Structure formats: C-alpha cells, structure tokens
Amino acid sequence: MLDLTGKRALVTGIANNRSIAWGIAQQLHAAGADLGITYLPDDKGKMEKKVKDLVEPLNPSLFLPCNVQDDAQITATFDAIRDQWGKLDILVHCLAFANREDLIGDFSATSRAGFQLALEISAYSLVSLANAAKPLMTEGGSIVTLTYLGGVRVVPNYNVMGIAKAALEMNVRYLASELGPQQIRVNGISAGPIRTLASSAIGGILDMIHHVEDVAPLRRTVTQEEVGKTAAFLCSDLSSGVTGQILYVDSGYNIMGM
Numbered sequence: 001m002l003d004l005t006g007k008r009a010l011v012t013g014i015a016n017n018r019s020i021a022w023g024i025a026q027q028l029h030a031a032g033a034d035l036g037i038t039y040l041p042d043d044k045g046k047m048e049k050k051v052k053d054l055v056e057p058l059n060p061s062l063f064l065p066c067n068v069q070d071d072a073q074i075t076a077t078f079d080a081i082r083d084q085w086g087k088l089d090i091l092v093h094c095l096a097f098a099n100r101e102d103l104i105g106d107f108s109a110t111s112r113a114g115f116q117l118a119l120e121i122s123a124y125s126l127v128s129l130a131n132a133a134k135p136l137m138t139e140g141g142s143i144v145t146l147t148y149l150g151g152v153r154v155v156p157n158y159n160v161m162g163i164a165k166a167a168l169e170m171n172v173r174y175l176a177s178e179l180g181p182q183q184i185r186v187n188g189i190s191a192g193p194i195r196t197l198a199s200s201a202i203g204g205i206l207d208m209i210h211h212v213e214d215v216a217p218l219r220r221t222v223t224q225e226e227v228g229k230t231a232a233f234l235c236s237d238l239s240s241g242v243t244g245q246i247l248y249v250d251s252g253y254n255i256m257g258m
C-alpha cells in the first residue's frame with residue numbers, strides 16, 4: 001500500500017488549483033504525509049493569500065515564501081523545517097520560468113539574460129533546494145522534479161525552456177548519484193501538456209493538447225491527479241529501488257514516431 005504516514009513533505013510550485021504541484025500535494029496529503037508548502041511571494045501579498053486559502057484543507061504544518069532566486073529565502077525555508085520538523089523526507093520541485101518573449105519565435109534570438117534566468121529558476125533551483133534538503137534527510141528521502149519532453153526533443157517554441165529541462169534532467173542524474181549513498185532518491189516526472197497557469201500563457205497550447213489526443217496511445221491528455229499519483233509513488237517506499245530516472249506520465253506520447 002502507498003503509505004506516507006509520518007512522512008514530512010515540502011511541496012514547491014503551487015500557484016493555483018490548476019498547478020501540477022497542487023495535484024501532487026493533494027495526493028501526498030491523501031497518503032498521510034505532513035505537508036510544508038512554499039509559494040512565490042509578490043509585492044501585494046496576493047499570491048500568499050490565494051495559495052493559503054487553497055491549501056488550507058490540507059492542513060499544512062508549514063506555509064512559507066520561497067523565491068528560488070533568493071538564497072536567503074531558501075535558507076529561511078529550510079531553517080523553518082529544521083525548527084518545526086527536525087528532518088525532511090520528501091522534496092517536490094515543481095517550478096519553472098522563462099521570459100515570455102523567449103518562448104516564441106527564433107531560439108537563436110535568446111538573450112544571455114533570458115538564458116540565465118530560465119536556467120537559474122528552472123534548473124539550478126533543484127541543485128540549491130537539494131543541497132539545503134540534504135542535511136535534513138537524515139533517514140533517507142525522495143526528491144521529485146517536473147520535466148517535459150521539450151528537454152529531450154525539439155518542441156516548437158519551447159526554446160530556452162528545453163535547454164533548461166535538459167539541464168534539469170541531468171541534475172536529476174548527478175544528484176541521484178551523489179545522494180544515493182545517503183538513501184536519498186532523486187527522480188523526474190516528464191508530464192505531457194496540461195492546461196495550467198504556466199502553459200495557458202503559451203499560444204498554441206490547445207493545438208498541442210489536441211495533437212496529443214490524436215496520437216498518444218491513450219488518446220487523451222493526462223491530469224494533475226495522474227501526475228500527483230505518480231509523484232506519490234516516487235515519494236513512497238513502493239519505489240524504493242528507483243533513482244536517477246525520468247518517468248513519463250504523458251499517455252505514452254513519447255514512444256510514438258509518427
């Protein structure tokens with residue numbers, strides 16, 4: 001049975017009720033995990049209120065601001081975990097960002113600053129969060145991140161995010177190798193396209209979804225709930241022998257050649 005009772009899980013990347021991280025948090029909660037939730041703070045505190053109201057039914061023991069571009073916020077997040085829990089079992093990394101102008105048109109037009117921003121937020125952040133989690137994962141642990149096929153194959157307009165996901169997937173392997181002796185597993189879920197805040201801002205996402213419905217073996221897109229269930233599996237003892245892997249939750253789309 002999938003049982004996360006007594007496990008302490010930090011979930012990043014919830015922005016609203018469509019976020020993949022929200023689907024994951026719900027499944028971890030249903031399996032009995034104790035949750036810590038982080039959100040991206042903004043000037044007006046709108047995100048804080050919105051996410052706080054959303055996650056209230058999951059009774060998180062920790063609710064903290066964490067902009068991964070700010071080392072002080074990362075340190076404060078893990079200091080709070082140490083004070084409240086003393087240890088950590090699960091880290092869910094479910095965030096990405098690139099400038100909107102870099103997700104359209106010519107990839108070769110990507111600016112140095114845009115490249116740095118996308119790789120810092122979408123790939124480097126897994127390294128910094130894993131490094132902060134490492135000393136707290138004293139009884140082993142599971143780290144799960146979210147990736148996309150555009151990191152392995154060319155998807156029109158995914159552009160610099162594809163490079164960021166390629167880096168992220170290699171981060172998974174290097175981290176899995178380093179943290180394995182401490183029984184910390186590190187895996188990625190490569191999700192098929194899902195309508196979320198991040199993806200809805202992309203022109204043509206609906207056409208992509210229809211394409212998946214036409215060609216994927218399951219002839220449909222996946223849901224946040226399905227990604228959440230796979231995340232719960234990767235966080236649980238059911239996957240105790242699995243590390244350094246990228247698991248596709250995409251209705252089988254990635255196996256098709258035509």
Ligand code: NAD
Pocket residue numbers: 012013014015016018019020021039040066067068069093094095096097121146147148190191192193194195196197198199
């Ligand atoms: P989303 O907009 O709900 O989530 C993205 C999150 O990133 C937001 O919560 C946002 O606050 C957070 N974020 C951005 N910059 C941040 C920063 N500096 N510090 C902290 N948090 C920051 O969209 P989503 O689709 O749920 O995306 C979650 C993850 O899933 C991303 O890694 C994305 O690449 C991946 N993914 C999405 C799809 C899809 O089709 N939606 C498919 C495969 C993978």
Ligand code: 0WE
Pocket residue numbers: 096097098099100103147148155156157158159161193194197198199201202208
């Ligand atoms: O990883 C993603 C989306 C990540 C993302 C989305 C945005 C939109 C708003 C990162 N940064 C931003 N910046 C913004 O200003 N996905 C896997 C979803 C996605 O995005 C695409 C896709 C798919 C699928 C972009 C182009 C083509 C396909």
